[in-house]
Amino acid sequence: MSQFFSQYFDFNFISHHFSQVLDGFSTTLQLWAVSGVLALAWGLMLAVLRQTPGRLGLIVRLPAIAYIDAFRGIPLLMVLVLIYGGFGALSSGNATPGPIPEAIAVPTWFGKPSAFWYGTMALVITYGAYMAEVYRAGIEAVPRGQTEAARSLGMSHGQAMRNIIVPQAIRKVIPPLLNDLIALMKDTSLVSFISLSEVLLVGFDLQAKTFNSSAVTLGAIMFLVVTLPMARVVDWLIARDQRKMLRGASTDDPGGPPVTATATALS
């Protein structure tokens, strides 16, 4: 048993490597923050494009649907590998210049290594598709009468979406979006695969050198410190919405039921 503890919870080892692991976790948090914000925006854009009405709207609607379907169905790790392995080779800065401008093909913006930005791209591409579906559920949960009221007042489809539908939809999907953000945070560890020194790779390297796993355990605990409170907030928001819905069930609340996720990302 003591062997088990020293393998996973060696306090000396942990205190000795704490700042190293924390550095890795700081990279994890930065990757999460950047890709989270971008995925939230990209997902909303995709969801709105997906709702473009009319026959002409097909021109945007179909590519949006195809995109969402494709990237919901491809492993994130594969997307990551495809970007990482392909972009550099396609750079215009090569001996035989490729089609992608070097600043994008080998990005080192804000002093971050290119693995950081490849990771961001893969996470945003994939999570944008996930979140687009969440937003869509929210948009579709806004009662039809809201669109009709907005349109009858002379608003265009775009104006109705922007001012009336989307603001209500977002309120309805805050809990499932937070769930996706939790899942996104955990998936940042995949970027270790392309040598970004985030928390997993730091722990993994230490484990490889010392055969002690405590640095990885420490990384896991750091995840929990952030994800557990977030999961509780999600639960609280869902419970609050359900209370509101039960209370409002007998009135003529035009807001419709909230969109809630029953499973949290931690389950």
Add this chain to the structure above:
Amino acid sequence: MEAAPILSLQDVHKRFGQLEVLRGIDLEVARGEVVCVIGPSGSGKSTLLRCINLLEPPEAGRIYLEGQEITGQAAAEGVDFVRRRVGMVFQQFNLFPHKCALDNVCIAQEKVLGRDREEAEAKGRALLERVGLADKVGEYPDRLSGGQQQRVAIARALAMDPHVMLFDEVTSALDPELIKEVLDVLRELAAEGMTMIVVTHEMGFAEEVASKVMFMDGGVIIEDGTPGEVLGNPKQERTKQFLGLVLEH
């Protein structure tokens, strides 16, 4: 002298899948007229209103608003033309729940008519006061009674300076004691000369306010005329039956 009608429908048809909801509606509405549409549920009354402001574009037939056709080839530009001239109030109010009463009345003024905030707000406050809600400007819809919500919805439509107002069973979702406050607003509007088409089950209101009453059933107009004619002395058997059922209770 007969003035040109503000709104004219010629042989309007609308179907949903197999079901033909409107089977050839002809209607002329003169400026300042109040047309009350009565009839059993499923008779196409609401669909008629929704066709007029192109929420449900009709499949066949023509609709002219202020002399301009808004159906057929013209439908694309027709939508904007209609929606800037025709206001609509719904059975379920459809207030924007994330905006307070005043913002409900202001948002379209700003976004559609391009009024600045100050102008929109002044107009919004004046209209809310007019419907008796001066003390509720900052309230959100979920804090308002059904009757209050419906009066905000009326103010919201009026803020766009419509030439014609459509009312789709605006008191049907209300508790009995709240119906009068909404009907009073409609009465006032009618007295001020607003052109109105009112789908309603309130026969007393129709009798008192309507310049013309139309009885619809099965997607056609069975009978129309003055309230005295249609409600007081109906000629058609189906009208008599319907009125008998409605007035029985």
